[in-house]
Amino acid sequence: MSCGNAQALSFLRERRISMRELLVALALVGSMAATVAAGNPKPAQDRKGRSTKEEPAPPREKVKGANDELDLLLKEFKQAGDKYVKLITEVRPTLKSQEERKKLVVENDPSLRFAKKAFALAQQNPKTVVGVLSLRFVCACGYTSLNKELIALKKDAVKHLEENYIDEKWFWAFLPSIALETSFYDVKPFLRSCLNMSSHREVRGQACIHLADRSLRTQRFLNERGQQLPKEEEQEMIAIFERCVKEFGDLPTANTTIAKAAERNLFEIRNLIVGKPAPKTVGKDIDGAALDLGDYRGKVVMLTFWGDWCVPCRQMLPGEQSLAEKFKDRPFVLLGINSDPRYKAKKAIEREKITWRSWWDGGNSSGPIA
Numbered sequence: 001m002s003c004g005n006a007q008a009l010s011f012l013r014e015r016r017i018s019m020r021e022l023l024v025a026l027a028l029v030g031s032m033a034a035t036v037a038a039g040n041p042k043p044a045q046d047r048k049g050r051s052t053k054e055e056p057a058p059p060r061e062k063v064k065g066a067n068d069e070l071d072l073l074l075k076e077f078k079q080a081g082d083k084y085v086k087l088i089t090e091v092r093p094t095l096k097s098q099e100e101r102k103k104l105v106v107e108n109d110p111s112l113r114f115a116k117k118a119f120a121l122a123q124q125n126p127k128t129v130v131g132v133l134s135l136r137f138v139c140a141c142g143y144t145s146l147n148k149e150l151i152a153l154k155k156d157a158v159k160h161l162e163e164n165y166i167d168e169k170w171f172w173a174f175l176p177s178i179a180l181e182t183s184f185y186d187v188k189p190f191l192r193s194c195l196n197m198s199s200h201r202e203v204r205g206q207a208c209i210h211l212a213d214r215s216l217r218t219q220r221f222l223n224e225r226g227q228q229l230p231k232e233e234e235q236e237m238i239a240i241f242e243r244c245v246k247e248f249g250d251l252p253t254a255n256t257t258i259a260k261a262a263e264r265n266l267f268e269i270r271n272l273i274v275g276k277p278a279p280k281t282v283g284k285d286i287d288g289a290a291l292d293l294g295d296y297r298g299k300v301v302m303l304t305f306w307g308d309w310c311v312p313c314r315q316m317l318p319g320e321q322s323l324a325e326k327f328k329d330r331p332f333v334l335l336g337i338n339s340d341p342r343y344k345a346k347k348a349i350e351r352e353k354i355t356w357r358s359w360w361d362g363g364n365s366s367g368p369i370a
Contacts, residue, residue, distance in 0.1 A: 066121060066130040073117055074137070080110035084143065102146060111142045112150045119157060126164050132174050135161050140181040154185040166194045172202035176253065179210035188214050205248030209258050212240040216265055223274040234269070241266050283359045283369050286338060286345045291359050299331040305370060306358070307339035308348035317352055324356055339365040 087108055095101045115138045122134035138157035142150050161178070165171045175194065179187055191214070194207035215237040219229040229237070241262040249259030271279040278301075281293035293301070304320060306313040324334045336358030338345045345360060361367030 066125045066128070070118070070121055070130055070134055070137075073114060073121070077110065077114040077137075077141070080114070081143075084108055084110055105144050106146050109143050109147060109150075112147055112153070115141050115150060115153050115157075119153060119160075122157070122160060127168060132161070132165055132171070135165075136174065136178050136181065139178055139185065139187070140183055142183055145184040151184055154182070158182075158185065158187065158190045162190060162193050162197075166198045166203060167200065169200045169202060171198075172200070172206045175203060175206040176210060179206075179214065201248065202251060205244070205251040205258055206253065208240060208244045208248055209253055209261060212237050212244060212262070212265070215240075216269065219269070219273060226274075228275065238266065238269060241269070281359075281369060283361070285357050286342060286349060286360050288360075291335075291357055293335070296333050296335070299333050300327075302332070302334045303337065304334065305337045305339070305365070307365065308344055309340060314352075317354070321353075321355070335359070337361050337367075337369050339363065339367070339370070 088105060092101055092104055095104060118134040118137045118141075122131045122138070125131040125134070135157045139154055142154075145151065165174075175191075179191060188211060191207045191211040195204050195211060198204050198207070215229070215233060219234065219237070222229055228234075244262035245259045245266075249257060249262070251258045253261055267279075270276065278293060283291055285291040302323070304313075304316070306316075308314065320334060323332075334356040336354075336356060338358040338360055340348065341363045342360055345358070348354070349358075359369045361369045
């Protein structure tokens, strides 16, 4: 953003326009421009940059003029977006009526103008990297859901993807970003089409894992608000994740395999979401004695993940100690999961006078308990 952080945060706190509405389009422009400049997207890689699977890469192409045209479009959109955010931040708070604010937001949004150019570029370059990147931009761009013409163009872009790309073997490399970045439009029907219609296993695999992932994201969103995903939708989501493991488990996705990603999400669905019994959790405490979460069944259990190396964890200790003291005669227990080397954890417990038990999780923050 070209405006200051303080101004931007002040504006966002008004809750008139969500952070997603303001930033979703700009967040991807840099990565898209880099992809266009390279003329080829990177295949799935591990953390050291090595390919996780020998999968087909998209064609290395240089569509005459089209790469440069898309690159320029993305740069101009970034500049226009900066100006738009600054305008909204400075002018919107001065407007008195909701109608005036809505008009300002919609009429000054540059997204539709650039989305039209990108869609035209995609039509001129079908079945190419430039074409799919242009359509991805259309799907992702937009600061507000109020522009109905932009939403209609997103629908056309998804239709164009379905008609021209889902049966291209290299399209698997673009499908994850399209699934994750599409804003203000339900991309799940498109993912179902990819899963059911593509003749390439790589494309079907990416569609399968991201179709289930979209439902899981919805479930998390609802859980945060004390709501539940309808039972039939949850069962369908589980079935799709299970299909991921069975049919596409060896394919790569997000620095892992589809099987590992699906199994991790299945564990969350079956054990960690609101309303599910806590999974069996057994380990050793700081002193080496057995510690079983099941021993506290029937009580309210508060878990705290902590380490003496973690400044925010230490800052939370007075509040946790106050809670432990306040509810010591009630069916309440505070349990920790510690990530320090054992000798450091013992010193911290003695120094801070910590009275509750903690699992020792192997001296790191991603141990078996965590």
